[in-house]
Amino acid sequence: MTVLWAGLAVGSIYALAALSYNVAFIASGIFNFAQAQFIMVGTFVAYVAGAKLHLGLAWAIIGGAAVCAILAGLEEVLAIRPLAGKGRSGELVTTIGVAIFLDGLAEVLFGTDPRQVPYIQGPAISFLGGNVTPDELTLIVLAVALTVLITVLSARTSLGLRGLAAAENRQAAMIRGINVRYLSLGAFAMAGAIAGGLGPFVGSTTFAIYNLGDNLALKAFVALALGGFGSFPGALIGGLAVGLVEAEVGVYLGSYYQNAMVLALLLAVLLIRPAGLFGRPAERVV
Amino acid sequence: MPAVDRIPRGLAPALALVLVLVLPWLGIGAFWILQIELIAFLALIVSGLNLSFGFGGELALGQVASYAAGAYVAGVLSNHGVSELSVTLLAGMGAAALVGFISGVPGLRLGGWALAMVSFFLVLLIPDLISAFTSVTGGQAGLTGINRPTFFGISTTGTDAFYVTTVVIAGAWFAFMRNLILSRYGTALKVLRESPVLASSLGISVYRLKLMAYVLGGLPAGLAGVLFAYLDSYIAPADFTFTVAISILAASILGGKDTIYGPVLGAAILQLGPLRVSSFQQYSLLAYGAFLVLGGLFLSGGLLGAWRRLSARSRRARLARLGRLGPLGASTDATAPAGIAASQEPLGELPGAELSCEDLSMAFGGNVALRQVTLTALPGRVTALIGPNGSGKTTLLNLVSGYYRPGGGRIWAGARDITAARPHKISRLGVARSFQSPIIPSGLTVSEVVASALFRRRSAGMAAAVLRLPGFRRARAADAAAAGSALSQVGLARMAGLPADAQPLGTRRLIEIARLIASRPAVVLCDEPASGLSADEVSGLSELLRRLAEAGATVLVVEHNVQFVMDVADEVVVLAEGAVIARGEPASVRADPAVIASYLGGPMPKVGAGEGDR
Numbered sequence: 001m002t003v004l005w006a007g008l009a010v011g012s013i014y015a016l017a018a019l020s021y022n023v024a025f026i027a028s029g030i031f032n033f034a035q036a037q038f039i040m041v042g043t044f045v046a047y048v049a050g051a052k053l054h055l056g057l058a059w060a061i062i063g064g065a066a067v068c069a070i071l072a073g074l075e076e077v078l079a080i081r082p083l084a085g086k087g088r089s090g091e092l093v094t095t096i097g098v099a100i101f102l103d104g105l106a107e108v109l110f111g112t113d114p115r116q117v118p119y120i121q122g123p124a125i126s127f128l129g130g131n132v133t134p135d136e137l138t139l140i141v142l143a144v145a146l147t148v149l150i151t152v153l154s155a156r157t158s159l160g161l162r163g164l165a166a167a168e169n170r171q172a173a174m175i176r177g178i179n180v181r182y183l184s185l186g187a188f189a190m191a192g193a194i195a196g197g198l199g200p201f202v203g204s205t206t207f208a209i210y211n212l213g214d215n216l217a218l219k220a221f222v223a224l225a226l227g228g229f230g231s232f233p234g235a236l237i238g239g240l241a242v243g244l245v246e247a248e249v250g251v252y253l254g255s256y257y258q259n260a261m262v263l264a265l266l267l268a269v270l271l272i273r274p275a276g277l278f279g280r281p282a283e284r285v286v
Numbered sequence: 287m288p289a290v291d292r293i294p295r296g297l298a299p300a301l302a303l304v305l306v307l308v309l310p311w312l313g314i315g316a317f318w319i320l321q322i323e324l325i326a327f328l329a330l331i332v333s334g335l336n337l338s339f340g341f342g343g344e345l346a347l348g349q350v351a352s353y354a355a356g357a358y359v360a361g362v363l364s365n366h367g368v369s370e371l372s373v374t375l376l377a378g379m380g381a382a383a384l385v386g387f388i389s390g391v392p393g394l395r396l397g398g399w400a401l402a403m404v405s406f407f408l409v410l411l412i413p414d415l416i417s418a419f420t421s422v423t424g425g426q427a428g429l430t431g432i433n434r435p436t437f438f439g440i441s442t443t444g445t446d447a448f449y450v451t452t453v454v455i456a457g458a459w460f461a462f463m464r465n466l467i468l469s470r471y472g473t474a475l476k477v478l479r480e481s482p483v484l485a486s487s488l489g490i491s492v493y494r495l496k497l498m499a500y501v502l503g504g505l506p507a508g509l510a511g512v513l514f515a516y517l518d519s520y521i522a523p524a525d526f527t528f529t530v531a532i533s534i535l536a537a538s539i540l541g542g543k544d545t546i547y548g549p550v551l552g553a554a555i556l557q558l559g560p561l562r563v564s565s566f567q568q569y570s571l572l573a574y575g576a577f578l579v580l581g582g583l584f585l586s587g588g589l590l591g592a593w594r595r596l597s598a599r600s601r602r603a604r605l606a607r608l609g610r611l612g613p614l615g616a617s618t619d620a621t622a623p624a625g626i627a628a629s630q631e632p633l634g635e636l637p638g639a640e641l642s643c644e645d646l647s648m649a650f651g652g653n654v655a656l657r658q659v660t661l662t663a664l665p666g667r668v669t670a671l672i673g674p675n676g677s678g679k680t681t682l683l684n685l686v687s688g689y690y691r692p693g694g695g696r697i698w699a700g701a702r703d704i705t706a707a708r709p710h711k712i713s714r715l716g717v718a719r720s721f722q723s724p725i726i727p728s729g730l731t732v733s734e735v736v737a738s739a740l741f742r743r744r745s746a747g748m749a750a751a752v753l754r755l756p757g758f759r760r761a762r763a764a765d766a767a768a769a770g771s772a773l774s775q776v777g778l779a780r781m782a783g784l785p786a787d788a789q790p791l792g793t794r795r796l797i798e799i800a801r802l803i804a805s806r807p808a809v810v811l812c813d814e815p816a817s818g819l820s821a822d823e824v825s826g827l828s829e830l831l832r833r834l835a836e837a838g839a840t841v842l843v844v845e846h847n848v849q850f851v852m853d854v855a856d857e858v859v860v861l862a863e864g865a866v867i868a869r870g871e872p873a874s875v876r877a878d879p880a881v882i883a884s885y886l887g888g889p890m891p892k893v894g895a896g897e898g899d900r
Contacts, residue, residue: 031399033399078579079579079582079583082583083582083583090582090583091582092402093535093539093578093581094582094583096532096578097575097576097577097579097580097581097582098579099575100532100571100578101572101575101576101578103571103575104569104570104571104573104574104575105572107571108568108569108572214410214528215410218407221400221403222407225392225400254418255414256415256417257418259410259411259414260411260414260415260418263404263408263411266392266404266407267388267391267404270391270392271391
């Protein structure tokens with residue numbers, strides 16, 4: 001059960017990253033490779049806020065959210081918008097560029113050693129037949145709560161519906177008076193804010209380290225592929241599944257096989273059900 | 287096509303290769319020998335990326351994994367006493383091809399960035415897998431004691447011998463790459479990059495072409511890996527990191543991702559610049575990140591592409607100064623296709639095949655697009671399919687082309703049941719297609735685009751293409767002749783050598799029609815061919831479709847331009863809300879009260895282009 005808790009906690013981090021990917025993806029149609037790097041930036045903001053400035057948790061969340069909202073907005077305007085409509089996956093290259101740039105910035109500013117983020121701490125408690133630390137429990141609760149919140153918001157609010165409309169058909173959404181460009185910018189900023197605000201929670205478990213985003217990006221991608229791109233419940237289920245597989249494989253086969261088994265899981269799902277568990281295939285071809 | 291391949295084009299790189307080969311005897315020192323070897327390794331890896339990503343548009347970025355596979359295969363084989371270079375090269379290429387294949391499996395289904403993510407995932411796996419098999423691979427500490435090999439008994443131990451081996455292998459790969467890209471396979475990759483749908487409508491098996499791109503894209507990385515293992519007789523997981531993957535992508539974009547020799551330039555700049563400076567290490571991620579953003583935004587064709595554009599511009603300027611604005615300059619204006627059907631050269635006899643749909647039904651979720659549509663289009667006749675937007679016209683064409691599986695009913699082409707056939711198989715039966723918005727691949731000349739229609743016929747094979755055997759040359763000449771003849775049918779003969787995707791809409795529609803003609807089709811499917819054309823162009827188009835039918839083809843055309851339909855069609859079928867509401871000769875359909883009520887709307891037909899119907 002202890003392994004299960006650890007797997008669920010790591011899976012929650014993947015799910016949270018996948019959720020933030022989805023927010024940007026739904027409204028802009030773009031898979032922003034650098035999205036997971038905003039979580040990394042958030043952990044460093046939390047490190048500075050907690051270990052250097054000794055600020056409270058609320059300030060760490062707000063700080064991370066603000067920094068990453070600005071960074072994500074800049075990314076949308078500078079690295080993605082100029083390529084809009086040109087096809088050829090140009091934005092994949094530029095978003096990889098932004099991701100690597102943020103990695104490099106963190107490396108130059110903070111070095112390559114992990115930094116402890118001092119927010120959610122405490123001894124492990126025994127819970128439902130296993131040991132779980134407070135930071136792990138917080139992550140699991142947070143992942144479930146945020147999934148429910150975003151799912152409800154996207155289906156019930158005008159903003160959410162506009163986002164869904166734009167994802168379905170950008171031109172039709174524009175004709176119906178939706179400002180797709182503001183929506184895209186807004187979605188990037190919001191996705192950035194969500195990712196950055198998670199910094200103190202994620203960092204308490206993973207520590208702040210410059211290459212955190214690379215692993216998160218790949219695992220969040222697997223979570224999305226499993227759950228179906230654009231589906232919020234799918235992101236949660238997918239993320240938790242990846243975390244559990246990693247934890248169980250780590251115990252029974254050894255850590256060297258963790259990533260290999262996650263990849264095997266991904267390939268299996270792609271071959272059997274390419275649209276993911278909660279996704280649906282595209283319709284029109286020409 | 288022959289113009290692409292005049293001798294001087296291939297000669298300059300060949301001379302450059304010979305020059306590089308003899309450099310050690312011109313007195314360059316050990317330092318430069320090492321640098322050139324490192325440039326050759328990087329250029330090989332980047333060339334594989336250009337093949338799959340630059341030309342094929344498939345974001346298979348797992349070259350580092352193929353590189354590692356090649357290196358470890360060579361290293362492990364050497365440790366087990368295998369010292370023959372030809373053997374380790376073959377084994378390394380095999381391993382690299384396998385890795386390319388695995389990274390491509392999801393691309394067969396998903397494509398796009400899903401492919402990129404899985405290939406990055408493979409890069410992440412490298413250290414894990416090396417550690418998991420530490421007893422063989424040496425684990426994190428690395429693999430040592432890799433002795434330089436012999437090549438059919440000739441030792442490559444000496445500095446010069448290993449240098450020559452490296453340069454010859456790299457040169458051989460680039461010759462292979464050049465001949466591949468400047469052949470039908472290169473054109474097919476560019477078609478795939480533009481649109482997999484177009485590729486399958488031309489009879490290209492998208493599945494096989496993608497697999498070819500992934501596997502071939504891994505090969506040069508495998509070659510580089512094998513050679514790299516012998517360089518220092520030591521390899522370690524640190525040689526195959528995510529940063530290496532990023533530097534490969536950067537080199538590709540720097541040199542020009544859709545160029546043949548750009549990788550050499552990109553690799554040379556990166557190797558002689560940042561990679562050599564040890565203080566760069568700390569800032570490498572920052573610099574690569576910034577470069578990928580800027581390069582992705584402003585350097586779309588890479589340095590080689592920019593140079594090519596500049597030299598083309600200066601050539602035009604020079605011609606203009608000399609007052610000899612040849613066909614190149616004159617025909618770039620938008621009004622070029624003054625009259626269609628300039629040539630009355632007979633089309634010859636086309637096979638023709640009866641196309642029939644029986645009780646065809648199709649639904650997208652709850653949205654019913656077609657309800658039990660029965661329709662027959664006969665050889666030698668033009669059948670027009672009209673109806674309001676959303677009445678199911680394009681859906682019907684897409685079902686015939688094989689892009690969807692129908693919910694019910696059957697489709698026949700001649701005696702063949704094509705209901706469940708794959709699009710490229712249907713195309714190979716002689717069913718040719720034009721699209722609502724013309725799909726013209728970029729980076730090809732008008733003649734090459736038209737010749738791409740001939741892919742459904744047998745080719746001379748990849749070996750013949752790469753080795754430029756007589757069979758390949760004959761096939762290429764025949765392709766160019768067929769393309770030229772089809773172009774003269776639509777009056778575009780003098781535009782054969784111009785870039786196809788830069789032409790105005792009317793010309794691009796005509797290029798599509800020429801592509802149809804060149805395929806010698808049995809069945810022609812045209813989706814709104816007249817929309818966006820001028821009155822003159824529409825009447826030329828009518829004549830072309832009539833001539834296709836008179837030559838024996840079955841022509842099925844979806845159109846909103848009622849005047850055009852009345853002129854061109856032998857039979858008109860009217861769809862409304864997914865069902866046939868009328869059919870018959872144009873005049874009788876024109877007078878049908880149900881058609882007037884649901885579509886034509888009164889005695890004056892409203893002529894206009896519609897879009898977005900299924």
